[in-house]
Amino acid sequence: xxxSFAGKTAIAGIGATxxxxxxxxxxxxxxVECSEAAIEDAGLRPQDIDGxxxxxxEENPEIDxxxxxxIPELTHFSRIHHSGGAACxxxxxxxxxVDGRACKHVLVxxxxxxxxxxxxxxxxxxxxxxxxxxxxxxGWSSPFGLxxxxxxxxxxxTRYMHEYGATSEDFGRISVADRKHAxxxxxxxxxxxxxxxxxxxxxxxxVKPLHLLDCCQESDGGQAFVVTTLERARDLAHPxxxxxxxxxxxxxxxxxxxxxxxxxxxxxxxxxxxxxxxxEDTGLRPADVQTAILxxxxxxxxxxxxxxxxxxxxxxxxxxxxxxxIEMGGKLPINPNGGQLGEAYIHGMNGIxxxxxxxxxxxxxxxxxxxxALVTAGTAVPTSAMMLSRDR
Amino acid sequence: xxxSFAGKTAIAGIGATxxxxxxxxxxxxxxVECSEAAIEDAGLRPQDIDGxxxxxxEENPEIDxxxxxxIPELTHFSRIHHSGGAACxxxxxxxxxVDGRACKHVLVxxxxxxxxxxxxxxxxxxxxxxxxxxxxxxGWSSPFGLxxxxxxxxxxxTRYMHEYGATSEDFGRISVADRKHAxxxxxxxxxxxxxxxxxxxxxxxxVKPLHLLDCCQESDGGQAFVVTTLERARDLAHPxxxxxxxxxxxxxxxxxxxxxxxxxxxxxxxxxxxxxxxxEDTGLRPADVQTAILxxxxxxxxxxxxxxxxxxxxxxxxxxxxxxxIEMGGKLPINPNGGQLGEAYIHGMNGIxxxxxxxxxxxxxxxxxxxxALVTAGTAVPTSAMMLSRDR
Numbered sequence: 001x002x003x004s005f006a007g008k009t010a011i012a013g014i015g016a017t018x019x020x021x022x023x024x025x026x027x028x029x030x031x032v033e034c035s036e037a038a039i040e041d042a043g044l045r046p047q048d049i050d051g052x053x054x055x056x057x058e059e060n061p062e063i064d065x066x067x068x069x070x071i072p073e074l075t076h077f078s079r080i081h082h083s084g085g086a087a088c089x090x091x092x093x094x095x096x097x098v099d100g101r102a103c104k105h106v107l108v109x110x111x112x113x114x115x116x117x118x119x120x121x122x123x124x125x126x127x128x129x130x131x132x133x134x135x136x137x138x139g140w141s142s143p144f145g146l147x148x149x150x151x152x153x154x155x156x157x158t159r160y161m162h163e164y165g166a167t168s169e170d171f172g173r174i175s176v177a178d179r180k181h182a183x184x185x186x187x188x189x190x191x192x193x194x195x196x197x198x199x200x201x202x203x204x205x206x207v208k209p210l211h212l213l214d215c216c217q218e219s220d221g222g223q224a225f226v227v228t229t230l231e232r233a234r235d236l237a238h239p240x241x242x243x244x245x246x247x248x249x250x251x252x253x254x255x256x257x258x259x260x261x262x263x264x265x266x267x268x269x270x271x272x273x274x275x276x277x278x279x280e281d282t283g284l285r286p287a288d289v290q291t292a293i294l295x296x297x298x299x300x301x302x303x304x305x306x307x308x309x310x311x312x313x314x315x316x317x318x319x320x321x322x323x324x325x326i327e328m329g330g331k332l333p334i335n336p337n338g339g340q341l342g343e344a345y346i347h348g349m350n351g352i353x354x355x356x357x358x359x360x361x362x363x364x365x366x367x368x369x370x371x372x373a374l375v376t377a378g379t380a381v382p383t384s385a386m387m388l389s390r391d392r
Numbered sequence: 393x394x395x396s397f398a399g400k401t402a403i404a405g406i407g408a409t410x411x412x413x414x415x416x417x418x419x420x421x422x423x424v425e426c427s428e429a430a431i432e433d434a435g436l437r438p439q440d441i442d443g444x445x446x447x448x449x450e451e452n453p454e455i456d457x458x459x460x461x462x463i464p465e466l467t468h469f470s471r472i473h474h475s476g477g478a479a480c481x482x483x484x485x486x487x488x489x490v491d492g493r494a495c496k497h498v499l500v501x502x503x504x505x506x507x508x509x510x511x512x513x514x515x516x517x518x519x520x521x522x523x524x525x526x527x528x529x530x531g532w533s534s535p536f537g538l539x540x541x542x543x544x545x546x547x548x549x550t551r552y553m554h555e556y557g558a559t560s561e562d563f564g565r566i567s568v569a570d571r572k573h574a575x576x577x578x579x580x581x582x583x584x585x586x587x588x589x590x591x592x593x594x595x596x597x598x599v600k601p602l603h604l605l606d607c608c609q610e611s612d613g614g615q616a617f618v619v620t621t622l623e624r625a626r627d628l629a630h631p632x633x634x635x636x637x638x639x640x641x642x643x644x645x646x647x648x649x650x651x652x653x654x655x656x657x658x659x660x661x662x663x664x665x666x667x668x669x670x671x672e673d674t675g676l677r678p679a680d681v682q683t684a685i686l687x688x689x690x691x692x693x694x695x696x697x698x699x700x701x702x703x704x705x706x707x708x709x710x711x712x713x714x715x716x717x718i719e720m721g722g723k724l725p726i727n728p729n730g731g732q733l734g735e736a737y738i739h740g741m742n743g744i745x746x747x748x749x750x751x752x753x754x755x756x757x758x759x760x761x762x763x764x765a766l767v768t769a770g771t772a773v774p775t776s777a778m779m780l781s782r783d784r
Contacts, residue, residue: 001493001496002493003492003493003494004491004492004493005492005494026523027524028525056448056471056473059524059525059526060524060525061473061525061526061648062473062642062774063642063646063647063648063774064525064526064529066642066646067645067646072643072644073641073642073643073644073665074640074641074642074774075639075640075641075665075669076484076640077472077473077481077640077642077774078470078471078472078473078481078485079448079470079471079472079473080469080470080471081448081453081454081469081470081471082453089469089470092468092494093470096488096489096492096494097488099396099492100395100396100397100488100491100492101393101394101395101396102395102397102484102488102639102640117523131418132419132451132452133420133451133452133453133456134451134453137456247467247494248466248467248468248469248494249465249466249467250454250455250458250465250466250469251464251465252464252465253459254455254458254459255455256453256455273465273467277467382454382455382466382469
């Protein structure tokens with residue numbers, strides 16, 4: 001049962017601030033700056049916006065961003081929970097709203113000072129216990145030292161290595177590809193700074209088996225989009241990036257970073273659920289995808305994503321990514337912008353922007369003849385994914 | 393431009409816990425209990441649920457409720473912000489999702505121990521200042537004593553009285569009607585406890601011009617719904633309560649409880665925006681509505697709601713509600729369940745349940761021949777509203 005909005009909406013505008021480690025200004029200002037840029041990129045004015053979608057963890061409410069931009073009225077506003085898992089979920093939401101005529105043009109934004117103010121990498125250390133389900137859940141694992149995102153992911157990585165014979169070098173190849181792409185992207189924080197696999201191997205341990213260079217950056221910045229119907233998008237400033245599919249997934253016994261009680265923890269069933277819906281919505285197959293922007297907060301979880309979408313068999317991602325096939329010019333270039341490891345960590349939103357640029361043909365590291373670009377959102381959490389396609 | 397999902401979806405199941413001042417159990421348990429009841433009321437099983445919508449302020453995440461109920465997979469999950477303003481927004485959202493085929497059956501829930509654990513009535517007292525827009529905004533008003541919801545609403549009430557000659561007795565008539573209805577509703581906290589206008593007038597000041605009996609209860613409890621397409625709902629356990637329209641509204645210079653900088657503060661333009669959309673979606677007029685469940689956290693803001701929907705002219709609500717016309721048997725009975733003043737304060741969600749019962753014809757205080765029941769959500773915040781109709 002394909003969704004009724006698949007292929008009928010588009011991303012018409014993208015906008016971002018610079019990506020840095022210290023923005024030097026408020027997150028509200030970042031949110032407004034990137035939103036203004038996205039609206040302008042679409043060739044619209046703030047008065048044309050009548051819907052807003054953002055993250056539950058976004059600290060700048062719709063009303064403040066709307067007031068600052070001069071948006072008079074909103075007839076749709078909603079939020080997606082689960083941090084980076086929300087990325088493509090915001091687009092799913094916006095697409096549904098414009099297709100359902102709840103509004104005409106949805107602004108989607110996410111902005112934070114994630115490096116200079118609130119660092120997510122510290123995890124739940126120092127968090128006061130409360131009787132809410134979230135804190136009760138952490139109460140079962142925190143006493144054993146599972147306190148940070150890196151530690152939560154390390155459990156999945158260890159099991160994956162054990163079961164499939166993957167090595168730290170296999171994870172490292174994700175970093176090397178990302179940093180290679182970032183090196184030629186002037187917007188990337190690691191512009192001009194590629195790394196070798198040896199450097200990855202020598203980088204210090206964060207939580208075994210994760211080296212420093214397996215962990216994405218912490219960044220300050222904002223990224224925004226304008227979503228509208230495909231019909232309207234065709235009259236706007238850029239060729240539409242068609243939202244061929246935008247889906248969400250929560251799978252059985254889903255946890256928040258710690259779905260350890262499943263029979264197997266080497267796959268990402270919630271991403272598999274997203275994959276199933278995307279193939280159903282689009283009628284495409286993995287061979288029809290020219291580039292994939294994979295959520296890469298930690299390298300190990302990039303591998304099972306390739307498997308869940310069927311780019312390779314279960315446990316075979318390590319073979320798939322050897323010999324540079326995920327780099328520019330390879331079989332499936334991933335994260336041509338440098339990903340979150342190389343460009344910036346904007347909670348998955350800068351990956352969506354790269355998907356749009358690849359479909360527009362305007363990326364700085366452009367994959368040739370992109371018809372379809374896959375984008376995924378946060379792993380190990382309730383997640384989302386999307387296929388962006390060129391307008392036919 | 394009517395929304396494409398108007399009239400094509402329905403509320404198929406309703407379920408609630410008891411409403412109390414001390415539930416004696418966790419909010420997760422309340423959320424699961426009311427959800428289970430709603431699913432059973434619809435004649436469905438947890439495995440049939442594939443979407444969840446709730447409030448951003450809900451402390452029980454989708455994944456915990458899904459796991460506890462035995463829901464295997466979710467392909468839509470989203471949240472609505474702005475506390476009680478979210479009530480009908482959750483239904484707007486759920487209707488969009490099932491109409492857009494993102495999922496088939498959406499569970500909507502809200503559960504809290506708002507009396508025995510976290511009382512909203514205390515407002516922002518004791519809240520540590522942070523550099524987020526929300527706290528910066530409160531920083532401009534808190535030093536002047538505007539610290540609680542009652543104090544924020546008192547400003548609107550005072551201006552409304554000044555401009556239109558409304559009196560405390562006019563506000564009191566809302567309370568009297570609500571408590572009269574609650575008195576014959578065994579589920580209401582104030583069952584068997586009607587009040588007189590004299591008792592309202594003698595009740596102590598909370599913040600002038602608000603008496604104690606102008607302020608709704610604080611309650612523990614949970615309320616849930618199942619939303620699906622009208623077509624599917626027709627095969628389920630009860631006659632569908634058709635979602636003829638479910639809309640959201642943020643109007644110009646919208647604040648959170650404190651939109652004081654508008655040219656006029658006696659109306660509720662965001663509710664007017666909802667009204668405009670509802671009349672457009674349904675083609676109905678005020679005379680076609682047999683009962684209205686108005687959000688009544690504080691009595692004064694019930695009056696401009698009647699005006700925004702056109703049940704009476706601007707400033708004329710005081711005349712409209714005199715002589716019992718908002719009581720059972722009157723021209724427009726409001727809150728036949730007793731409202732939040734009389735039944736319970738479940739963030740507007742128990743009002744939606746009453747709307748469903750009125751349309752089903754199964755309410756304890758049944759208005760005769762209900763074809764259309766209006767339900768509104770929180771006022772003075774970004775809001776939402778809906779029209780429930782009998783299936784034709």
